[in-house]
Amino acid sequence: MxxxxxxxxxxxxxxxxxxxxxxxxxxxxxxxxxxxxxxxxxxxxxxxxxxxxxxxxxxxxxxxxxxxxxxxxxxxxxxxxxxxxxxxxxxxxxxxxxxxxxxxxxxxxxxxxxxxxxxxxxxxxxxxxxxxxxxxxxxxxxxxxxxxxxxxxxxxxxxxxxxxxxxxxxxxxxxxxxxxxxxxxxxxxxxxxxxxxxxxxxxxxxxxxxxxxxxxxxxIDVDQVAREAQRGYNSQQGRRLQQSLRDRRLMIGVDRLDYSKGLRNRFEAYEALLEQHSEHRGDVVFLQIAPVSRGDVPEYEEIRQYLEYLAGHINGRFAEYDWVPLRYLNRGFHRSNILGFLARSDVGLITPMRDGMNLVAKEFVAAQDPGDPGALVLSRYAGAAEELDGAVLVNPYDVDQMVDAMHQALTMPLGERRERWQQMMDALRRQDxxxxxxxxxxxxxxxxxxxxxxxx
CATH class of the missing domain: 3.40.50.2000 (Glycogen Phosphorylase B;)
Incomplete structure (x- = not known):
């Protein structure tokens, strides 16, 4: 060899x-x-x-x-x-x-x-x-x-x-x-x-x-991701996350802090979701993990500042004394913890403006509980969209469509979630x-x- x-x-x-x-x-x-x-x-x-x-x-x-x-x-x-x-x-x-x-x-x-x-x-x-x-x-x-x-x-x-x-x-x-x-x-x-x-x-x-x-x-290595996700799910950090949610549903995004990842439109869509669908207020937490990268590039500092403004604006507008709608973290985590967070999430938000593949989308699917899987909202401009057609596919430039997709994912019946998840898992196992x-x-x-x- x-x-x-x-x-x-x-x-x-x-x-x-x-x-x-x-x-x-x-x-x-x-x-x-x-x-x-x-x-x-x-x-x-x-x-x-x-x-x-x-x-x-x-x-x-x-x-x-x-x-x-x-x-x-x-x-x-x-x-x-x-x-x-x-x-x-x-x-x-x-x-x-x-x-x-x-x-x-x-x-x-x-x-x-x-x-x-x-x-x-x-x-x-x-x-x-x-x-x-x-x-x-x-x-x-x-x-x-x-x-x-x-x-x-x-x-x-x-x-x-x-x-x-x-x-x-x-x-x-x-x-x-x-x-x-x-x-x-x-x-x-x-x-x-x-x-x-x-x-x-x-x-x-x-x-x-x-x-x-x-x-x-x-x-991805489907089985390896599933094993690590289970370890992260049961880790101290995974349990802390669950305790902090207090039975609220979790939407999650995991991306490098980059203008290509569609974070600005994602934040704006989440604000519109809370505005248009008041039933989700107090019931949903959006966790966005976005480690800083390429901080020496001016455009990256600009997007960081704007996202910090948007996060403060959304929380200032909708937060209650016992609920913060958006948790925005500019730091990285150990891989098993990230996978554990994905496993605990009800909705994955992967909405880049354009992406070569985006393995987080595939990791989200592999990390899910087969009996009660979460729903994936995925940009049609991510390479992963060609394989993961069981996701709720969106145009990341269309904020209104993203609002509808978030609402659809949050209200999707268990039977549909299982069917979509199995469809995506089959694709991941065929092409690992x-x-x-x-x-x-x-x-x-x-x-x-x-x-x-x-x-x-």
Whole structure:
């Protein structure tokens, strides 16, 4: 069996794996341990003293090597804070007004990709497959080929991929398209994302040799999520939550604090729900967990301030001396506690304006009690909506529709909730995280062999 080498912007180090809430860490850990592979990327640190010369830090746990590099302040500002978070992230989420592209950011992005392309080959042993993850490392495959790496190299995009009219607005988009074509396989979350990519190639250079492009919707380990949810349900934090509710019903949202997650419209819809359906006042608590991320980006500080205003406004308008309608928390929790909170919830609110997949939606379903499951309100612009059609699907731009969906979820009969939940669980079991990983790796082997045959 070939060793799996995964490359991602952030590496979930051994000490962080149990608490990691991201789908990437959970999805790749078992695959790496199974093949004795390596995880390569940035350690999340910034070193003011870096002068350009550095070596990866390597550690081993459970048969997996973790190799990480640290960035300089300038690299962090240009590659991560600048290009990744203020150019590619908003672009790929169709938020063009938030794109702030500068030449030095483009250059910084390519320089960091070159840095990682130079340091990975010495760590290879000769029988690997390389799986590159997400928009931070689009050029990496091309740069590894230039370093002489002949191993199969695949790329998976966790975010959406925009249509041609959006993508071509990016200065310097041409080298990114050409770099994607140097991979043997490019994977996307949904058919729309794959088709957008192929359409971009058609408009840009129809004769450009295309990589194999396929859809691989990322998922979860259903049984593992259910087990962790039960532990979280029975934990001290889970019991505290239940005691604080005093038999009230719980609606929950779990998102990074990000303008793409639709939190502003979600808060406004909840206010309208309490206004239009007075029967829910005093009976429902909305818990929104939104850990702060990318606090150095001005747009993130703006959305944080506005959500704090909205939360105060809603609570000031509707709260009673023994009931606070909205609990808004800007902090993270251990993964098992989050899953326990999901398990105790009557309604899950997952309403991003656009999302590659959104694993919280799938975790909400897997965490539910089969005998009395909660209802899921899900944005139709989340990738998960293609599989979870048992959810109450909404347009997150339509606040009135979201109000109706919340009310429908809160009043849904038990029989309907069970039927919808079973429909979604069946989909999760057909396409779990192990199927996602195995399908991608098999397709990568096939694509690499096919490219080799074409070159003969």
């Amino acid at each position: 070939s060793r799996l080498v995964t490359v991602s912007n952030r590496v979930a180090l051994p000490s962080q794996l149990q608490a990691a809430q991201g789908g990437l860490a959970v999805g790749l850990r078992s695959a790496l341990e199974e093949s004795g592979g390596m995880w390569f990327g940035w350690d999340g640190g910034v070193d003011e003293r870096i002068d350009g010369l550095r070596q990866p830090r390597v550690q081993t746990a459970n048969g997996v090597r973790y190799a990480t590099l640290r960035l300089s302040r300038l690299e962090y500002d240009r590659y991560y804070l600048g290009y990744a978070n203020q150019v590619l992230w908003p672009l790929f989420h169709y938020r063009m007004s938030f794109v702030h592209c500068r030449r030095e950011r483009i250059e910084g992005y390519w320089e960091v990709n070159r840095l990682f392309a130079e340091h990975l080959p010495p760590l290879l042993e000769g029988d690997e497959i390389i799986w590159v993850h997400d928009y931070h490392f689009i050029p990496l495959g091309q740069l590894l080929r230039e370093q002489g790496v002949e191993a199969p190299i695949g790329f998976f995009l966790h975010t959406p991929f925009p249509p041609w009219d959006v993508f071509r607005a990016l200065p310097g988009h041409e080298p990114l398209l050409e770099a994607l074509c140097r991979y043997d396989l490019v994977g996307f979350q949904t058919r729309i994302d794959r088709d957008n990519f192929l359409d971009c190639l058609t408009h840009y250079r129809p004769q450009l040799q295309r990589p194999r492009a396929e859809v691989f919707p990322i998922s 995280v192990h199927r996602w990983r195995k399908d991608f790796i098999q397709a990568l082997h096939d694509a690499h062999r096919a490219r080799g045959s074409e070159a003969l």
